[in-house]
Amino acid sequence: MADTTGTGPLGAFFKGMAVTGRQFIATVFGKGLVTTKYPQEMREKPQRFHGRHVLNRYEDGMEKCIGCELCAGACPARCIYVRGADNPDDRPVSPGERYGFVYEINMLRCIFCGLCVEACPTEAITHTRLFEMSTTNRADAIYTKTELLVDEEGRPNHMFETDRLADFDELGEADGWMRATAPQGRAAYEGQVSWSGSAGVGVRPPEAGQSDLPEEAGEGDGEDRA
Amino acid sequence: MARLSTPPHLLTTTLGKAMRWAQTRSMWPATFGLACCAIEMMAAGTAHHDLARFGMEVFRASPRQADLMIVAGRVSQKMAPVLRQVYDQMADPKWVISMGACASTGGMFNNYALVQGVDQVVPVDVYVPGCPPGPQSLIHGILTLQDKVMSGELAR
Numbered sequence: 001m002a003d004t005t006g007t008g009p010l011g012a013f014f015k016g017m018a019v020t021g022r023q024f025i026a027t028v029f030g031k032g033l034v035t036t037k038y039p040q041e042m043r044e045k046p047q048r049f050h051g052r053h054v055l056n057r058y059e060d061g062m063e064k065c066i067g068c069e070l071c072a073g074a075c076p077a078r079c080i081y082v083r084g085a086d087n088p089d090d091r092p093v094s095p096g097e098r099y100g101f102v103y104e105i106n107m108l109r110c111i112f113c114g115l116c117v118e119a120c121p122t123e124a125i126t127h128t129r130l131f132e133m134s135t136t137n138r139a140d141a142i143y144t145k146t147e148l149l150v151d152e153e154g155r156p157n158h159m160f161e162t163d164r165l166a167d168f169d170e171l172g173e174a175d176g177w178m179r180a181t182a183p184q185g186r187a188a189y190e191g192q193v194s195w196s197g198s199a200g201v202g203v204r205p206p207e208a209g210q211s212d213l214p215e216e217a218g219e220g221d222g223e224d225r226a
Numbered sequence: 227m228a229r230l231s232t233p234p235h236l237l238t239t240t241l242g243k244a245m246r247w248a249q250t251r252s253m254w255p256a257t258f259g260l261a262c263c264a265i266e267m268m269a270a271g272t273a274h275h276d277l278a279r280f281g282m283e284v285f286r287a288s289p290r291q292a293d294l295m296i297v298a299g300r301v302s303q304k305m306a307p308v309l310r311q312v313y314d315q316m317a318d319p320k321w322v323i324s325m326g327a328c329a330s331t332g333g334m335f336n337n338y339a340l341v342q343g344v345d346q347v348v349p350v351d352v353y354v355p356g357c358p359p360g361p362q363s364l365i366h367g368i369l370t371l372q373d374k375v376m377s378g379e380l381a382r
Contacts, residue, residue: 035276038365043274077327077334108330111357133355134367136374138330138345141355 045170049129050112053105054156054171055149056124057199063093063149064124064196065100071116071125079109080116100124103148107133108141123195128156130170154200246381249293249319250372252281256292256316258309260299263326263358267298270361280368289315294371295348296364300328301341313348319382321375323367324350327357351380 007015026032036043056064067084085101093099116125125148135141150156156171190206197203259267271277271285286292289312301309313322324344327333330353332342344350351374354367374380 034273035279036274036362037279038275038362039369043362078336106331107355108353109327109333110355111327111334113357131356131360131363132366134363134370135353135355136351136370136380138343138353141330141353 045129049131050114050127051170052107052128052130052133053110053116053125053143053148054128055100055103055145056126057150057152057154058095059197059199059202061152061199062095063099064122064198065103066094066096066122066124067098067100068121070119070121074115074119075110076113076115077109077111079106079111080104081106100145103145105143105148106141107143108138123198128171129173150199152199154198242378242381243376246376246378249382250375253294253321253368253372254284254286254292255282255294255296256289256312257285257287258295258297258312260297260301260305261328263298263329266358266361267296267325267364270364272361275361275365277365277368280365280372282368289313290317292316293319294321294323296323296325297329297344297348297350298325298358300333300335301344301347302339303341306341306347309344310347321351321371321380321382322348323352323354323364323371325354325364325367326359327355330355333357 023032058064065082067082069082069084072078072080072082081102081104082100083102084098087093087097087099112127114127117127133141147157193203193206195204259265269275271283277283282294289295293316295313295316297309313320322344324330328335328340329344330350332340334357336342341347352367352371354363356363359367371380375382
């Protein structure tokens with residue numbers, strides 16, 4: 001065998017093991033430790049993480065969804081099923097004529113691309129940053145309005161109350177995607193709020209954009225996580 | 227849900243619990259990476275996520291030595307018999323995690339080439355949504371599986 005290190009076979013061995021030893025010591029004494037102990041601690045997630053969806057409400061408790069099915073039309077995986085119905089005159093569910101009567105997302109087919117959020121004309125559907133959705137049967141993965149719609153105070157619902165792993169605070173961190181986008185997709189409107197307030201949250205602040213915003217606007221990532 | 231708990235004898239319940247504990251603490255996965263989900267599956271084994279914390283860092287190329295098949299990626303019609311054969315070659319007890327939208331339902335590829343859900347070929351224990359699911363999502367699926375095995379719901 002060719003001796004490439006010029007130190008003899010034993011020298012090469014110790015040279016190699018020294019690297020291993022250095023890494024070992026760096027890991028044991030905490031300096032080089034990179035592992036996130038997932039169930040106990042969470043990795044920092046980006047503001048615009050595409051996680052589980054929620055259906056939002058206006059500040060007065062009305063549902064934002066108007067049952068227009070644009071989300072279902074935009075969905076490349078065809079995982080959204082919406083049916084609209086006329087608002088009852090005596091007790092309207094949403095402002096305007098119609099509301100989302102049935103709203104179902106098959107989370108197992110969803111590819112979390114965010115096109116539904118982009119397509120929604122009323123910011124009714126948004127992403128949260130919750131990704132813990134593993135199930136043991138397929139039926140559990142179909143989220144209906146019961147799970148998706150936030151309650152009157154804007155608190156999101158969830159299916160698995162006893163799930164010890166999921167961090168349900170992440171469900172409250174909705175519409176990161178929306179705030180990352182200039183309204184109408186035009187740079188001239190960047191930083192301007194042109195979306196409606198949500199129940200329990202109010203009007204969400206715009207996220208700092210990519211172009212010439214003042215310095216103090218900051219990076220945008222995680223500015224409202226505190 | 228069929229539960230195997232509440233047996234009448236103290237000795238057997240303890241033995242069953244010990245068995246399940248042993249089964250969950252070193253479930254060696256078989257490598258069945260089929261597409262981009264496999265990259266995330268590999269990332270789950272790296273230092274940042276460290277599947278070794280669950281005794282699962284050894285991805286076995288031989289199905290004989292594996293307890294858990296993580297189907298990571300879209301399963302084409304041609305791959306389906308191969309998948310089934312690998313599953314059949316695994317020794318009992320064995321579990322299957324269907325990782326990602328494609329493996330679970332076909333995802334956005336609703337066409338003639340892909341199996342619309344790997345549960346048409348093998349019995350799936352845990353479905354992990356995502357496209358692809360991140361390493362943490364996969365670990366959540368694995369922990370869900372471990373929980374269900376420990377509780378007896380998926381015990382073999």
